[in-house]
Amino acid sequence: MNILKFGGSSVASSKNIKLVSKIVQDHVNTDNTIAVFSAFGGVTNELLQMAELAANEDASYKDLLEKNEKRHLNVVKELIQVKDQSRILARVKNEFNRLETLYEGVYLLNELSDRTRHVISGFGEILSSLIIAEYFQSLQEDVLFVDSRELIVCRNTQEKIQVNYEKTYKNIQDLFNQNKAKLFVVPGFVARNEQGVPSTLGRGGSDFTAAIFAGALNLQTLKVYTDVDGMYTANPSIVPQAYALKNISYEEAMELSHFGAKVLYPPTLQPLLKNEIKINIKNTFKPEAAGTVISKGCKENFRWVTGITHIDAVKLINIEGSGMVGVAGFSKRCFEALFHVNISVVLITQASSEHSICLALKEDEAQAAKDALNEAFEVEIQSGKIKSVEIEDDIAIVALVGDRMKSHHGLSGKMFSALGNNNINIRAIAQGSSERNISAVIAKKDVTKALNVLHEQFFEVPSKELNLFITGVGNVGSKLLNQLKNQEAYLLDKLRLKVRILGLSNSKKMVFDENGLNLENWKQLLDNGEKGDKNAFFEQVKSLNLRNSIFVDNTASPEISSLYDHYLSHSISVVTCNKIACSQEFKSYSRLQDLSREYGASFLYETNVGAGLPIIDTLKNLVASGDRITKIQAVLSGSLNFVFNNYDATEPFYKVVEKAMKEGYTEPDPTIDLSGVDVARKILILSRESGLQMELEDIENKSFLSKESLEAGSNEEFFEILKKDEPKFKEIYDNAAQNNAQLKYVAQLENGKASVGLQQVGPEHPFYNLSGSDNIVLFFTDRYSQQPLIVKGAGAGADVTASGIFADIIRIGKK
Structure with a gap:
């Protein structure tokens, strides 16, 4: 079964929904599919804005509500034919009537409770999913709308989510055992509490919804569609050079999402870890792109640092005083005080002197934390043992994240040097024992500079x-x-x-x-x-x-x-x-x-x-190291070796040459190869690389071709002469066969003299079994006097020649 989740930007308009439908249908064609949808882009914020207006007795919420209703109704009319609209229009109007009633209650009571806030904020997902489910029905899909409020049971207090997985998984499994639709449309974000009252999974909870379904059904991969290409090395809106990561681990994803990466809601990974369910983050608007795959123990990233992220919605609290030094249980009292007001700590660092504890908290929880800590340590504050707790504003946290950081030394030094060299002051530092994260607290005004500096340091390696x-x-x-x-x-x-x-x-x-x-x-x-x-x-x-x-x-x-x-x-x-x-x-x-x-x-x-063989490079290295070349024996023409390896007198010689030419083993003018000129040039080059001042006319060329063929004016004329000379070629072959020898075109350099020509080679010679278009070179030197240094391999063909040129380009690059 497939499971897909689409974010608000993916369903922000009827045009986008049509794009989404193509993606969903492609998956439905392969297997049964669950599609989880967020609210239309921006709707959840508008729902909460209207609630705040109503709570403040501002009647303008009614205008916004009417505008929001009109938006949803217009989407219905743009997606669904008129004859099929009545049912969904009635459902949408009914949901907005319920919303209107809730807002009226908030307005009259001048009060907005957490419970009411959760109920109101969940309407966006219900509305979008109902409309999209109806749209798929109009496309003749076998679709079932699944109200996730009837399945997911959770406890939600001040955005702290606790899912009752036992009940939730059973509900989901029972539903899917009893229903076999091809497509299940599910609203994300929404749930219910133990008492059956509608609730939510927290902002960004649609990811969480999809993960819960994937975990309950033990699916292989959850695909999360959004408006970016995946998780990036840094926030691309701040760091233009940032790029999407192909693969990261669960742990890296948790660190990145915890420290502000907006692509993935942090709790999403919880239901997936046990069964190692992968997450593939993809771009709705570029569905063909690979996106980012989150899985267990990803080892494909070669960099020590996987990503750089930040949180700027934080405040700093510092608890400081001599009365803390050596006092057992001080940290316990600190965290216990925060626990009682339901506050979690984003970052903590404590000096080894035990003189201070620095805490980073969400900015909207800082005041409550300050009050709780001042109350917990009231006696010590009054006696002067510790200072009154104060809040430091305008700060942010930047963090390096990566599984491989722990196996590489000096990353902290590079990080802090890069920041320091750009006049970015570090207020606090924290690194977990897993060494997967290094965090630094800096001034909020320095965030953009810091992220770009760190990205340049760790990702834009000079090339x-x-x-x-x-x-x-x-x-x-x-x-x-x-x-x-x-x-x-x-x-x-x-x-x-x-x-x-x-x-x-x-x-x-x-x-x-x-x-x-x-x-x-x-x-x-x-x-x-x-x-x-x-x-x-x-x-x-x-x-x-x-x-x-x-x-x-x-x-x-x-x-x-x-x-x-x-x-x-x-x-x-x-x-x-x-x-x-x-x-x-x-x-x-x-x-x-x-x-x-x-x-x-x-x-x-x-x-x-x-071609691609390292013949010249090997020779240069021998000479550079002080060795002296005494003799070179070589078969240096892949084309001639191909020709004589394939000629057995049963097929005319010219036919074999035509085949060699067709397969790219010869020069465009085959006489260059068959005349021996090409081989003569090669042994000349090796002679010069050996230190000899030799000219081409110094090379003795024992050609096997007739003078008439060598003087041919065109390829056509050349091949006509080869046809006429066939008896001569057959005689050469028969003589070699009678001597149990192979024909090889051999180049030789010895005692300052060089020659090229066709030779008979017996079974005892290294050239005898040379096949195809292979080349071979024997270097006899002072050091390799008894057994030569041998270089052997493919010596002709476009691919290997191109690879040799490629290698020379790389040599220049590595200088």
């Missing part, structure tokens, strides 16, 4: 902002954008990196947004962008002049790589999978390295060699 400008949004680029979008929250939460994409371009279009591009519709934004131009793109990046700017090149374009020096010389980092810059003449390669060091801009190209 490094990375501003990305990406060229190339094809296979690799689109995968990178998807990875960045999916990992946005993780990067911010775990690595403190805020990654923004401010510019995108392809060969035709480019688009910029200084506030960050929306990755949900980046394709549309780019299609509608301005004409693409590599130089104009650079000029725009330069003119924005943002810190931590990174240019990301996902192309294989020599024109784009020719601008790397422009970016680096303007302190713009470069991340690229484009091998051209690092395999051009050594002088240009070296200049890029120098510019990177000179201008403090990173130049990272891990994906130049092994």
